[in-house]
Amino acid sequence: MRKPRIALLCLLAGLSFAATAAEVHVKMLTNGPNGTMLVFDPMFVKVNVGDTVTFEPMQKAGHTSISLLVPDGAKPWKAAADTEIKVKIEKAGVYLVECDLHKAMGMVAVVQAGKPGNLADAKKKAAEESAKMLSNKDRYDKLLAMVK
Numbered sequence: 001m002r003k004p005r006i007a008l009l010c011l012l013a014g015l016s017f018a019a020t021a022a023e024v025h026v027k028m029l030t031n032g033p034n035g036t037m038l039v040f041d042p043m044f045v046k047v048n049v050g051d052t053v054t055f056e057p058m059q060k061a062g063h064t065s066i067s068l069l070v071p072d073g074a075k076p077w078k079a080a081a082d083t084e085i086k087v088k089i090e091k092a093g094v095y096l097v098e099c100d101l102h103k104a105m106g107m108v109a110v111v112q113a114g115k116p117g118n119l120a121d122a123k124k125k126a127a128e129e130s131a132k133m134l135s136n137k138d139r140y141d142k143l144l145a146m147v148k
């Protein structure tokens with residue numbers, strides 16, 4: 001009768017793992033995957049409230065993670081250039097993220113935590129911002145389409 005015991009241990013291990021907040025890494029790249037340039041990698045991340053998103057500049061080019069929009073009650077952030085920042089996600093919703101230096105080139109990312117209650121606001125803000133971009137104007141649209 002060893003098997004049920006192992007199953008129980010696995011279950012307990014799974015429960016304790018689920019209760020632990022995760023850290024998600026987002027790279028800031030000058031040369032991205034598949035020939036892309038000036039990108040966050042990944043550009044879309046879905047996390048749980050309580051998780052931490054770490055933005056890591058992998059190549060020095062003045063990359064700066066800033067929040068363009070955060071849900072009500074969440075803290076906006078602005079990292080120094082070429083400096084890692086750990087952002088603890090404390091409110092559910094959609095977060096629009098940009099590289100301050102390369103936002104005109106569409107260096108943007110979207111973070112979703114839990115229910116996307118502010119999706120309409122995020123879409124409106126993203127459309128305003130996309131209109132100012134010189135390239136990758138459709139990137140926010142594509143990323144926001146992934147919010148479910």
Ligand SMILES: [Cu+2]
Pocket residue numbers: 028038061062063064099100101102107
């Ligand atoms: Cu950048």
